Amino acid sequence: MEASSTRDQAEAAFLSGYDLSRFPQPSVTVDVALITATEGALYTVTVQRKEHPFTGWQALPGGFVRLDESPDDTAVRVLAEKAGLQGVFLEQLYTFGAPRRDPRGRVITVAHYALVNPERFRAAAQGDGDIEMMRIVVPWKGETGGAVKLSDRNGVTIPVAFDHAEILGMAVKRLRGKLEYTPIGFQLLPKRFTLLELQRIHEIVLGRRINKNAFRRKMIASGMLKATGELQDGVEHRPAELYRFARRSAT
Amino acid sequence: MEASSTRDQAEAAFLSGYDLSRFPQPSVTVDVALITATEGALYTVTVQRKEHPFTGWQALPGGFVRLDESPDDTAVRVLAEKAGLQGVFLEQLYTFGAPRRDPRGRVITVAHYALVNPERFRAAAQGDGDIEMMRIVVPWKGETGGAVKLSDRNGVTIPVAFDHAEILGMAVKRLRGKLEYTPIGFQLLPKRFTLLELQRIHEIVLGRRINKNAFRRKMIASGMLKATGELQDGVEHRPAELYRFARRSAT
DNA sequence: TGAATAGTGTCTATAAGACAATATCCC
DNA sequence: GGGATATTGTCTTATAGACACTATTCA
Numbered sequence: 001m002e003a004s005s006t007r008d009q010a011e012a013a014f015l016s017g018y019d020l021s022r023f024p025q026p027s028v029t030v031d032v033a034l035i036t037a038t039e040g041a042l043y044t045v046t047v048q049r050k051e052h053p054f055t056g057w058q059a060l061p062g063g064f065v066r067l068d069e070s071p072d073d074t075a076v077r078v079l080a081e082k083a084g085l086q087g088v089f090l091e092q093l094y095t096f097g098a099p100r101r102d103p104r105g106r107v108i109t110v111a112h113y114a115l116v117n118p119e120r121f122r123a124a125a126q127g128d129g130d131i132e133m134m135r136i137v138v139p140w141k142g143e144t145g146g147a148v149k150l151s152d153r154n155g156v157t158i159p160v161a162f163d164h165a166e167i168l169g170m171a172v173k174r175l176r177g178k179l180e181y182t183p184i185g186f187q188l189l190p191k192r193f194t195l196l197e198l199q200r201i202h203e204i205v206l207g208r209r210i211n212k213n214a215f216r217r218k219m220i221a222s223g224m225l226k227a228t229g230e231l232q233d234g235v236e237h238r239p240a241e242l243y244r245f246a247r248r249s250a251t
Numbered sequence: 252m253e254a255s256s257t258r259d260q261a262e263a264a265f266l267s268g269y270d271l272s273r274f275p276q277p278s279v280t281v282d283v284a285l286i287t288a289t290e291g292a293l294y295t296v297t298v299q300r301k302e303h304p305f306t307g308w309q310a311l312p313g314g315f316v317r318l319d320e321s322p323d324d325t326a327v328r329v330l331a332e333k334a335g336l337q338g339v340f341l342e343q344l345y346t347f348g349a350p351r352r353d354p355r356g357r358v359i360t361v362a363h364y365a366l367v368n369p370e371r372f373r374a375a376a377q378g379d380g381d382i383e384m385m386r387i388v389v390p391w392k393g394e395t396g397g398a399v400k401l402s403d404r405n406g407v408t409i410p411v412a413f414d415h416a417e418i419l420g421m422a423v424k425r426l427r428g429k430l431e432y433t434p435i436g437f438q439l440l441p442k443r444f445t446l447l448e449l450q451r452i453h454e455i456v457l458g459r460r461i462n463k464n465a466f467r468r469k470m471i472a473s474g475m476l477k478a479t480g481e482l483q484d485g486v487e488h489r490p491a492e493l494y495r496f497a498r499r500s501a502t
Numbered sequence: 503t504g505a506a507t508a509g510t511g512t513c514t515a516t517a518a519g520a521c522a523a524t525a526t527c528c529c
Numbered sequence: 530g531g532g533a534t535a536t537t538g539t540c541t542t543a544t545a546g547a548c549a550c551t552a553t554t555c556a
Contacts, residue, residue: 011354014303020356023315025276028348028359052265064274067357070348095346095361097279097321105271106318108279110346110359196535214518216536221517231527237533238526447508465545467509472544482554488506489553 026097026106030074031062031164033093033113033171034083035136036121037188037204042136044168045083045125046150046160053103054161058132058150060168062109071110079114083124083131089115089187094170101163113171115187134158138172138207145173172205179205183224186245192228194240195219277348277357281325282313282415284344284364284422285334286387287372288439288455293387295419296334296376297401297411304354305412309383309401311419313360322361330365334375334382340366340438345421352414364422366438385409389423389458396424423456430456434475437496445483445491446470 034045046058061082065074072092079085090112097108116124125133134150137157147165150158160168178184185201199215219225226246232239285296297309312333316325323343330336341363348359367375376384385401388408398416401409411419429435436452437444450466470476477497483490 011303011306015354018303018355020278020358023278024318025278026316026318027271027274027276028279052262052269055262065277065348065359067275067277068350070350071346071359072348092345094343095322097316097323097361099319099321103266104269107271108316108322108361110348194535211519213520213537218517232535235534236528238528238535240535445508462546464510464547469544483508486507487555489508489555491508 024106026108028065028071029062029107029109030065030071030078031060031109031111031167032075032078032082032090033060033111033168034079034085034116034121034124035113035171035175035188036116036118037201038118038121040200040204042138042172042204043121044134044136044150045121045131046134046158046164047082047130048132049161057159057161058134058164059161060111060164061131065110072112074110075112075114084127085114085116085120085124088120089184091174093167093174096163096167098163109167111167111170113174115175115184117188117190119190136168136172138169141207143173143176145169148172175205176207183222183245186224192230192242192244194232194242195225196240198243275357277359279316279322280313280358280360281316281322281329282311282360282362282418283326283329283333283341284311284362284419285330285336285367285372285375286364286422286426286439287367287369288452289369289372291451291455293389293423293455294372295385295387295401296372296382297385297409297415298333298381299383300412308410308412309385309415310412311362311415312382316361323363325361326363326365335378336365336367336371336375339371340435342425344418344425347414347418349414360418362418362421364425366426366435368439368441370441387419387423389420392458394424394427396420399423426456427458434473434496437475443479443481443493443495445493446476447491449494 036043045061047061049055049057049059061078063074063078063081065071069077075090075092079088079090093111093113095108095110099106101107122133125131134152137149137151139149140146146169148169149165150160152158175184179202185198185205188201189197195216198219199210199212202215203209224246225243228242228244230242232242287294296312298312300306300308300310312329314325314329314332316322320328326341326343330339330341344362344364346359346361350357352358376382385403388400388402390400391397397420399420400416401411403409426435430453436449436456439452440448446467449470450461450463453466454461475497476494479493479495481493483493
């Protein structure tokens with residue numbers, strides 16, 4: 001793979017004369033579905049839109065991809081700027097680019113999703129007046145997929161701007177799929193947790209009850225958990241042992 | 252969700268004056284990893300580059316996203332234009348957008364992968380002189396992930412342009428994951444096939460041997476297969492029964 | 503008849519669901 | 530002790546791996 005100096009120069013000349021704008025250039029954004037599980041349901045944060053289109057509607061936090069950052073970098077920045085969060089689980093989800101998905105023009109969005117525990121989630125949701133905590137209502141079972149609905153604390157359905165209800169639906173679908181074979185559930189809990197708390201998280205995400213004993217056996221056998229020896233505090237019954245997530249292990 | 256006429260007009264005025272190019276606009280392309288399984292290995296097609304950068308190197312077939320099409324539409328078009336293929340399994344994979352991934356400037360690519368059976372694959376690879384058939388060498392096990400290598404028929408490693416070796420690696424990883432719980436393996440076979448042929452496909456994709464009896468039991472129990480009653484023809488041993496893919500069934 | 507692969511039977515190991523017994527803590 | 534939940538034991542069922550046996554076709 002050696003190139004001569006003259007070839008290098010020819011290539012440099014070619015590239016400096018190359019005009020990418022000969023081809024149409026869409027705008028590219030990133031939207032982030034920040035998700036937590038608490039009180040028996042999944043929740044996300046939205047921002048109330050201040051401008052057209054969809055003025056007053058709720059939308060996922062997002063931003064334009066800058067020229068010096070990858071879409072994944074943009075997602076990190078959006079989370080930091082809009083929710084004050086750093087170092088959380090964040091993954092690319094899917095790229096949505098239907099020609100008319102944004103009335104302002106051609107905008108392609110690289111959707112991401114992020115997971116945090118309820119404590120960090122609440123801090124993020126309360127930090128900025130624009131950000132609101134919404135309950136995710138999943139109208140399908142298993143990994144069927146499709147758009148979800150958002151509702152406020154009173155169960156009132158909240159309209160969602162753009163195709164963001166579909167983005168959230170895909171995040172839930174991805175989450176359900178990942179939960180079966182990865183330790184992703186830990187991302188939704190504080191550092192230390194009981195096995196029952198972990199089970200509740202799985203039940204919320206999956207949208208169904210799961211067997212207690214089988215769940216405990218599987219989790220402990222997975223080697224992904226480490227018992228701390230400490231016990232729950234301040235409960236009016238037998239306190240459960242606290243576990244924490246342990247790096248990796250054999251599959 | 253009712254809007255008054257004056258609000259409509261205000262919104263229309265706002266949108267007509269909106270200039271998306273206030274924010275930097277990258278170029279957006281689609282690259283397609285067309286994959287088949289045959290002769291004990293996975294194969295893909297590449298195109299030899301005629302221009303800088305990476306002149307003479309092999310690259311995945313791709314194209315710019317037009318203003319009137321979604322990236323997924325672009326992938327369909329690329330497959331048709333460059334490989335003459337229509338109606339094949341095609342799915343979005345991941346969006347690659349590192350700032351310097353293309354020396355020509357800011358180019359974000361929405362990578363896709365497609366699956367065809369060897370017959371259609373060969374027809375696609377031979378249709379156009381620019382297109383070449385490459386063997387995929389996976390240097391990792393399971394779903395570890397990472398870039399793959401390409402080699403020609405003689406086992407000689409072929410250099411791959413841009414980040415396309417990573418795109419192919421992600422396609423293999425995705426394929427391995429999907430095979431565990433979806434009927435995606437059928438996409439790599441002709442309409443009718445024997446159970447052993449199906450097993451070989453799974454073994455090629457997964458990169459490991461699998462148990463014959465367990466595989467047969469699982470496949471038949473899945474309800475995804477339908478026996479045709481016909482037998483293999485022209486083999487010098489007991490002919491196997493031919494099956495075909497049957498729609499969906501219970502999970 | 504022999505070669506070669508198809509297809510089946512069966513034993514074992516492992517994992518999951520069901521259910522209940524026992525353990526432990528707080529009041 | 531009573532209430533409440535944690536934790537464990539065990540039975541049953543389903544599934545996967547291992548291995549070998551029988552079946553069928555063609556040369």
